[in-house]
Amino acid sequence: MTTPQIGKIHVTMTVNGTQVDGLVEPRLLLVHFIRENLQLTGTHIGCETSHCGACTVDLDGMSVKSCTVFAVQVDGANIMTIEGMANADGTLSALQEGFRMMHGLQCGFCTPGMIMRAHRLLKENPNPNEEEIRFGISGNLCRCTGYQNIVKAIQYAAAKLNGTEFKEAAE
Amino acid sequence: MIPGPFEYHRPTTIADAVKLLCDFGDDARPLAGGHSLIPMMKLRLATPSHLIDLQALEALKGIRREAESIVIGPMTTQHELLSSQIISKSLPILHEAALVIADPQVRYRGTIGGNIANGDPGNDMPALMMTLDATYRLVGTDETREVSVRDYYQGAYFTALEPGEIMTAITIPVPPVGHGYAYEKLKRKIGDYATAAAAVILTMSDGKVATCSIGLTNLSETALLAEDAAQLVIGTALDDATLKKASAAAEAIMSPAADGRGPVEYRKHVGGVMVARALKRAASVAV
Numbered sequence: 123m124t125t126p127q128i129g130k131i132h133v134t135m136t137v138n139g140t141q142v143d144g145l146v147e148p149r150l151l152l153v154h155f156i157r158e159n160l161q162l163t164g165t166h167i168g169c170e171t172s173h174c175g176a177c178t179v180d181l182d183g184m185s186v187k188s189c190t191v192f193a194v195q196v197d198g199a200n201i202m203t204i205e206g207m208a209n210a211d212g213t214l215s216a217l218q219e220g221f222r223m224m225h226g227l228q229c230g231f232c233t234p235g236m237i238m239r240a241h242r243l244l245k246e247n248p249n250p251n252e253e254e255i256r257f258g259i260s261g262n263l264c265r266c267t268g269y270q271n272i273v274k275a276i277q278y279a280a281a282k283l284n285g286t287e288f289k290e291a292a293e
Numbered sequence: 294m295i296p297g298p299f300e301y302h303r304p305t306t307i308a309d310a311v312k313l314l315c316d317f318g319d320d321a322r323p324l325a326g327g328h329s330l331i332p333m334m335k336l337r338l339a340t341p342s343h344l345i346d347l348q349a350l351e352a353l354k355g356i357r358r359e360a361e362s363i364v365i366g367p368m369t370t371q372h373e374l375l376s377s378q379i380i381s382k383s384l385p386i387l388h389e390a391a392l393v394i395a396d397p398q399v400r401y402r403g404t405i406g407g408n409i410a411n412g413d414p415g416n417d418m419p420a421l422m423m424t425l426d427a428t429y430r431l432v433g434t435d436e437t438r439e440v441s442v443r444d445y446y447q448g449a450y451f452t453a454l455e456p457g458e459i460m461t462a463i464t465i466p467v468p469p470v471g472h473g474y475a476y477e478k479l480k481r482k483i484g485d486y487a488t489a490a491a492a493v494i495l496t497m498s499d500g501k502v503a504t505c506s507i508g509l510t511n512l513s514e515t516a517l518l519a520e521d522a523a524q525l526v527i528g529t530a531l532d533d534a535t536l537k538k539a540s541a542a543a544e545a546i547m548s549p550a551a552d553g554r555g556p557v558e559y560r561k562h563v564g565g566v567m568v569a570r571a572l573k574r575a576a577s578v579a580v
Contacts, residue, residue: 128300147298149295171332172332172399185397190402191327192301192331194301194346257397261484
């Protein structure tokens with residue numbers, strides 16, 4: 123089989139509030155565009171098979187696995203990665219603070235994807251119960267924590283965003 | 294894992310999409326949500342040299358009622374199915390099934406068309422479509438065909454869709470008000486394909502089954518319609534002896550592969566269990 127000569131395509135996106143562009147091969151995956159072209163390496167590559175959720179980013183109001191999307195498919199999109207999560211003044215967002223206070227991470231590899239998924243979950247359901255949180259993060263794998271403290275981190279963030287206090291301690 | 298190189302096309306009309314698919318023939322693949330095709334391309338199990346992205350085709354999106362049917366655009370995502378009042382009111386079994394497909398991220402991108410069109414026996418929606426007796430509209434350069442779902446699936450990844458055709462609508466007759474429904478899926482973990490699954494749509498009259506349809510997922514090379522099992526329960530109150538007979542009749546048509554989900558005997562056995570559970574639960578919600 124001869125390799126076809128493939129032209130590159132110009133794409134433009136808004137990533138973490140900043141307009142970015144690039145000339146990409148159609149086969150370039152969004153996660154590679156984010157990590158290599160934009161040098162935003164907070165978004166992790168885990169399984170590369172759409173299972174683990176480490177590469178989750180927020181795309182036009184949806185959580186997506188950026189290893190299973192081509193950059194050319196999302197030309198014009200509005201994307202947020204973990205680098206866009208902190209508050210404008212540089213302090214931690216409620217979710218980031220929740221993961222810190224509730225020890226929602228150990229090795230930290232899954233954390234960017236967990237936080238990006240939890241961000242969209244809380245936008246859609248600002249007051250989820252434990253079951254809804256567990257179902258909502260079922261596309262994100264963590265091999266360290268056993269999820270207990272991740273669930274608490276999200277509960278902590280939900281409480282803070284709702285103006286109440288989460289009274290439980292981390293496990 | 295990097296897919297092979299391809300040229301990217303984003304047509305804005307169905308006619309243009311069909312023309313591209315026709316011109317490039319076997320070298321082209323339509324791209325919907327990409328959550329079946331892109332993983333296959335990464336593994337180089339699929340190496341199309343032209344990808345025809347259908348995302349700009351607005352006519353392929355949306356859910357609407359037309360007379361006694363629900364018409365679903367194939368580019369409708371699983372997430373949109375879950376958010377649809379029309380689906381939860383008129384086709385609640387699809388809401389229930391979409392919840393057990395993959396995970397939240399995949400449901401935002403994955404489409405119903407992608408789930409049913411390529412003939413993957415592991416996918417859940419084909420058995421649902423068979424149970425509901427759906428019709429698929431296939432558009433090619435010369436003709437538009439309405440194909441019954443029961444004639445569509447011919448083998449694993451082998452369907453009635455011809456090269457150069459795309460699916461443009463899924464038409465589902467609305468089941469009667471008060472019908473019972475259930476989709477019972479046994480899986481190893483969230484996001485997995487079914488070890489075995491059964492879909493049931495039925496109506497009850499005076500405590501007895503009046504009509505019944507049963508579909509099976511991942512228990513053969515294609516989704517199956519368990520017609521003998523469905524026939525057996527009509528006129529009964531689904532007593533234990535009848536459920537046992539129905540399970541056995543369904544197991545008789547199953548031919549699952551032995552894989553990481555278990556040996557053939559196990560998968561057939563739990564397939565029968567799913568049929569009995571789905572029948573019981575469907576009857577319990579029928580009015």
